[in-house]
Amino acid sequence: MPAPATPDIAAAAPRTATYAWYALGALVLLAVPYFVYPLFAAKVLCYCLFACAFNLLLGTSGLLSFGHAAFFGSAAYVAGHALKVWGLPFELAAVLGMLAATALGFVFGLVSIRRHGLYFAMVTLALAQMIYFLAFQLPFTHAEDGLTAVPRGKILGLFDLNNLYVLYYTTAAVFTLGYLLIARITHSNFGQILKAIRENQPRMISLGYSVNNYKLVVFILSAALSGLAGATRTMVVQLASTVDVHWATSGDVILMALLGGVGTLFGPVIGGVLVESLQFYLADSGLPIPAVIGAIFVVCILLFRHGIVGEITRLMSRKH
């Protein structure tokens, strides 16, 4: 994508300021469950991680995937099955979910990175729809019913995840791990090469970079981290259903990244919190949620394409 040319907050600001932001983030993350219902906060964090993982692909390589629900949802199913039927602990279930998403990401990536831009978006969407139909057919996904009443188990074999605070802090730890990994990847040489490919692919090819391999690797990384988010969410809400693999979920995660700011590290977190809170509060209002989501999409694209964090960064950099 088009690359709203916004420097990352972390990249632009001096080191000390970065650490200050991280410290503030950690404080907020620790304090949240004392102000917000922990179960809801944990669920929101899963979507924030999903949005960050999605943005890892879009923000660095400019590839807009319209099929990320496939990774999120298949990991949710695999983790749910591992927890419920095989009785595995959450740690192993999450790893299995991630592995499933990684394998799927490899196959999808292999096919879809042959096309770029709009074609890429359409192909990922169509591939993800296959997974959606599979979810109705496979024996272990239980079609419309989905996997319900998935047991949470104990984390590290010690702490009962049914305690909402244990649940929240476990999710927060998963989120932090994922976020830091994404930040590291974005700022690494690998991330910089991807950005260079986004800006000028022919030049990178002529410099001898195997462009498609770089794209494939970031696609797989993004799929794996989306899987981590999906697996964790299954543990939190004790449910995996066809909604998780539906195209509307792929659309939601795009909106989260777009609303927060594509290509910014922190933007998708803001977007995730906003979209999830909105859906939560609208659920009782009787307003049609898809229509509201659609309207926000349209307004966002017409008025502020850089997203909330993107626009703020632009304003701040204009002052200097």
Place this chain on the structure above:
Amino acid sequence: MFPVSTQVLFGQLLVGLINGSFYALLALGFAVIFGLLGIINVAQGTFYMIGAFVGWMLLNYLGLGYWWGIVLSPIIAGLLGMALEKTLISRMYKLDHIYGLLLTYGLMMFIMGMFIYFFATAPRPYPVPAELRGGYNLGFMFLPTYRAWVVLVSIVFCFGTWYVIERTPVGRNLRAATENPMLTRAFGINVPALLTFGFGIGVALAGLAGILAGPIYSVSPLMGGDLVIVVFAVVVVGGMQSILGAIVTGLALGVLEGFTKVFYPQGANMVIFVIMFIVLMVKPAGLFGQEK
């Protein structure tokens, strides 16, 4: 020879042909819009739904029957599309193409959400007109008149559109505007108006498919949501900008889907996507597309 009766086989083939007609109309409209405007119209399925709903509203609010509906639905859907193009979608031309896709996605969610809000999701029946009831016994199968009518109308409109674009002065201008909008403008042709017109045509084809589908599938706000993804696959298989590719692939994949329903019912939903997968591996530009 086959483990199934000819009755079942031809019955499913007919269903496949009908679905294929809808795929072809939608994919054709999609290809016209994409070729001309460079916009991926995710809302194509929404206009299909609107076409069916306009027919239903004409009947239930104004007492105007199917024959009014089949004329007015595509026109009203087309006009709505042109209004959206003028006010919103035209702002996307100078931006990256991805924004066009995201905007039409937002419009789709919005329109679908509003229809669900006002009409709920339960399907509403829309009767087959009296003139097209009944059917013919062909000996090996029973052919309902309305289904034959749907296939006939779709094929006429598909090849009619193809003819207009490839063989008439209007089509020549459209193709010129696709190739080189600046130069076309220099010849005194009003390109922005042409783009609005083209979008209207593409959307009207979806509206036509919608009203044709009404008596078969009933009318519901959800009817276009998943269909548009099949249309994506059809267009990718056919080759993105190929008009003829969209028509032929749409019909062929519909029939193939019908076949799959007979021989391997579990795979019927997925067969089109599997074909897309294979085509992308073998010929990424699509069967009728040209590698750039």
